[in-house]
Amino acid sequence: MTVATSDAGRPGSPSHDAGYDASHYAAKQAEPWWKRATGYQVYPRSFADSNGDGIGDIPGIISKLDHLADLGIGFVWLSPVYASPMVDNGYDISDYRDIAPEFGTLADMDALIAEAKARRIGIVMDLVVNHSSSEHDWFKRARASRSAPEHDYYIWRDAGPDGGPPDDQRACFGGPAWTWVEGIGQYYFHYFSPAQPDLNWQNPALRAEVYDMMRWWLDCGIAGFRMDVISLIGKDIDARVYEEGPDLHRFLQEMHHEVLAGRDIVTIGESWSVSLETGLLYCGRERKELDMVFEFSHIQEGWHPEHGKFAPKPFDLAGFKRVLFSWQELTRHDGWNSLFLTNHDLPRQVSFYGDDTVYRRDAARMLATIMHLLKGTPFVYQGEEIGMTNVTFTRIDQYRDLDTLNHFKEQMAFGVPAEQFMAGANRNGRDNSRTPMQWTAGEMAGFTTGTPWIEVNPNAESINVEADRVHPESILAHYRKLIALRRDHDVIALGTTEPLLLDDPAIVAYQRRWGGDRLFVLANFTAEAQKVTLPDHVLGAGACLICSHEERPTIEGKMMLAPYESFACFITD
Numbered sequence: 001m002t003v004a005t006s007d008a009g010r011p012g013s014p015s016h017d018a019g020y021d022a023s024h025y026a027a028k029q030a031e032p033w034w035k036r037a038t039g040y041q042v043y044p045r046s047f048a049d050s051n052g053d054g055i056g057d058i059p060g061i062i063s064k065l066d067h068l069a070d071l072g073i074g075f076v077w078l079s080p081v082y083a084s085p086m087v088d089n090g091y092d093i094s095d096y097r098d099i100a101p102e103f104g105t106l107a108d109m110d111a112l113i114a115e116a117k118a119r120r121i122g123i124v125m126d127l128v129v130n131h132s133s134s135e136h137d138w139f140k141r142a143r144a145s146r147s148a149p150e151h152d153y154y155i156w157r158d159a160g161p162d163g164g165p166p167d168d169q170r171a172c173f174g175g176p177a178w179t180w181v182e183g184i185g186q187y188y189f190h191y192f193s194p195a196q197p198d199l200n201w202q203n204p205a206l207r208a209e210v211y212d213m214m215r216w217w218l219d220c221g222i223a224g225f226r227m228d229v230i231s232l233i234g235k236d237i238d239a240r241v242y243e244e245g246p247d248l249h250r251f252l253q254e255m256h257h258e259v260l261a262g263r264d265i266v267t268i269g270e271s272w273s274v275s276l277e278t279g280l281l282y283c284g285r286e287r288k289e290l291d292m293v294f295e296f297s298h299i300q301e302g303w304h305p306e307h308g309k310f311a312p313k314p315f316d317l318a319g320f321k322r323v324l325f326s327w328q329e330l331t332r333h334d335g336w337n338s339l340f341l342t343n344h345d346l347p348r349q350v351s352f353y354g355d356d357t358v359y360r361r362d363a364a365r366m367l368a369t370i371m372h373l374l375k376g377t378p379f380v381y382q383g384e385e386i387g388m389t390n391v392t393f394t395r396i397d398q399y400r401d402l403d404t405l406n407h408f409k410e411q412m413a414f415g416v417p418a419e420q421f422m423a424g425a426n427r428n429g430r431d432n433s434r435t436p437m438q439w440t441a442g443e444m445a446g447f448t449t450g451t452p453w454i455e456v457n458p459n460a461e462s463i464n465v466e467a468d469r470v471h472p473e474s475i476l477a478h479y480r481k482l483i484a485l486r487r488d489h490d491v492i493a494l495g496t497t498e499p500l501l502l503d504d505p506a507i508v509a510y511q512r513r514w515g516g517d518r519l520f521v522l523a524n525f526t527a528e529a530q531k532v533t534l535p536d537h538v539l540g541a542g543a544c545l546i547c548s549h550e551e552r553p554t555i556e557g558k559m560m561l562a563p564y565e566s567f568a569c570f571i572t573d
Contacts, residue, residue, distance in 0.1 A: 033264070039075050039377060043056075043381075044078065047064065065115055087195035091128050091196070091228065129230075137150075157189070159180075171193060274297075276326055337377075345430050348389050358527070369567070388438060404430060445457075485545060519545070
């Protein structure tokens with residue numbers, strides 16, 4: 001499936017080529033469409049409900065495609081809509097070739113692909129193949145008989161000498177990583193929950209099933225795959241090597257050869273362990289695996305080293321910048337990265353990194369500016385474009401996230417005070433980003449006419465799409481402009497990045513270069529005014545491309561920035 005951008009942003013158009021440095025022409029002509037596109041993640045359960053059952057659905061997504069087209073989105077990353085018992089909100093799939101009835105039908109999915117394509121938007125499916133649901137037919141047959149072919153689609157071990165689990169491995173969502181099946185007298189392995197048994201990628205028949213399913217979806221017209229926790233598929237559980245196991249890249253290269261090669265699509269590999277040492281193994285030009293990685297090193301920089309995300313440490317901007325810019329350097333001439341601060345597993349960025357009260361609009365626009373003007377493919381998570389915030393829950397029964405609920409039980413057993421856990425969950429829990437999309441100030445934020453599956457954030461009365469569209473300091477308008485700038489300017493889409501003021505605890509500054517073009521970006525990451533001293537080699541005059549406050553076409557040696565002020569300008573050398 002080919003996803004086209006506007007003519008102004010498409011390589012080869014006259015406006016795009018004007019004044020272009022000839023030395024970069026060959027690279028530009030070979031440029032994939034996704035290097036200028038901006039992705040938008042839809043979490044279907046919380047996006048738009050068309051039938052009043054309180055759960056977002058595919059017809060609801062179709063009804064909001066014009067919002068995405070107006071924003072300039074190039075492709076939608078659709079979190080899972082496959083058939084599922086929804087133990088982990090769709091990341092436990094019981095049928096890879098069917099749609100969960102609460103989300104719609106295969107006919108609805110066909111309509112979504114077609115309606116999105118009519119607006120030059122591709123649909124990228126979430127590929128969840130580290131594990132299936134325990135309700136998948138494969139697993140039902142696997143647990144019924146050791147002689148069933150599907151038994152070896154999963155990872156089984158006999159009981160330990162004491163009749164208990166084979167070892168003491170723990171699941172990511174809490175509890176043991178092994179669950180007993182009485183009928184066949186074996187334990188199966190699950191990295192996440194017992195409802196999500198891990199698939200055995202060592203089995204060629206299992207891999208063939210997965211590849212056939214992927215081809216089927218691509219033939220339906222989707223624009224590619226975002227591959228959930230793909231770095232887990234090569235695991236060696238006996239050696240307790242889960243992430244980036246010994247066979248990971250063999251499997252990814254085989255997948256590329258069997259399914260992906262020769263198709264005009266985008267492939268995005270999620271990994272919580274990919275590093276600067278391994279990043280190009282996924283997406284380097286010589287590897288033939290994936291187009292880009294979706295990595296979290298800049299996110300994990302803010303986590304407690306022992307207690308993880310439920311006990312986040314104070315934010316360290318200098319540490320954050322060092323990680324962020326190290327990936328810019330890694331992909332300077334090879335590979336590609338995704339650009340994001342929020343998704344369905346993370347808190348709302350304006351609450352975590354900025355200010356979600358007094359300076360919410362300025363902080364939201366600042367965060368968008370510094371991320372969207374880097375090299376890579378930006379991803380907007382639903383509601384980010386209007387500055388949606390974290391929600392403050394006061395009771396554990398308000399949460400719906402399996403990860404949060406399981407860890408709450410575990411932490412209570414360890415004697416952690418409930419209020420301490422709740423403070424961490426309210427800051428960094430996954431349900432922060434899963435509250436319903438806030439479309440209007442009306443009943444249930446315009447998300448549903450029924451009772452939503454999770455509570456609407458009370459601030460929807462003031463923070464919603466309808467209100468933001470007409471606000472003089474619209475966050476939505478700022479995002480729309482950033483997305484257009486990437487589409488239209490080579491230096492943003494393709495240029496190299498030079499970080500500045502790396503040790504400054506309050507300022508983000510960098511410049512991008514491509515041919516004879518230079519883009520300068522400056523942002524105050526704090527709620528206090530900041531005086532900035534800049535190095536001589538960045539000074540100059542030019543044209544302001546985007547700003548949150550006043551236009552600043554001239555870069556001077558000393559500049560005062562208002563709280564959360566940000567801007568970017570072309571500089572003439």
